[in-house]
Amino acid sequence: MARLGKCFVNVATVVMTLVLILPSSSYAATYYVGDQDGWTYDVDFDSWVAGKTFYVGDVLVFIYDNTQHNVFLVDANGYNTCSTNKYYGSYASGNDQITLTAAGNWYFICSYHCDYASQKVAITAFSS
Ligand SMILES: [Cu+2]
Numbered sequence: 147m148a149r150l151g152k153c154f155v156n157v158a159t160v161v162m163t164l165v166l167i168l169p170s171s172s173y174a175a176t177y178y179v180g181d182q183d184g185w186t187y188d189v190d191f192d193s194w195v196a197g198k199t200f201y202v203g204d205v206l207v208f209i210y211d212n213t214q215h216n217v218f219l220v221d222a223n224g225y226n227t228c229s230t231n232k233y234y235g236s237y238a239s240g241n242d243q244i245t246l247t248a249a250g251n252w253y254f255i256c257s258y259h260c261d262y263a264s265q266k267v268a269i270t271a272f273s274s
Contacts, residue, residue: 174203187263212240225253228260
């Protein structure tokens with residue numbers, strides 16, 4: 147019995163050590179863009195971003211009606227001008243999960259509603 151008890155202690159120690167040495171990216175957060183409103187044009191995405199700190203490894207989930215909206219990953223110019231002439235990713239499933247894979251600024255726009263309804267969001271990802 148004593149031997150069994152020691153075994154459990156050792157297992158517990160190994161598990162705790164593994165938890166402690168896992169990189170912080172293992173605790174990546176998932177963000178639903180626009181919260182309950184989702185990815186649409188009735189949302190102030192600047193306000194949604196305010197107060198949040200995003201890290202590499204975090205996941206953005208864009209939920210939307212894919213007959214109405216889409217998601218384009220663009221650069222700063224594309225974000226500012228609502229242009230998809232140059233983009234790095236396009237999504238149209240209505241439930242897109244996009245991982246922030248690098249530190250820096252990430253810009254997402256809806257090609258239908260960026261210009262006149264400001265359906266766009268800019269996110270800065272920090273190294274985790
Ligand atoms: Cu849209």
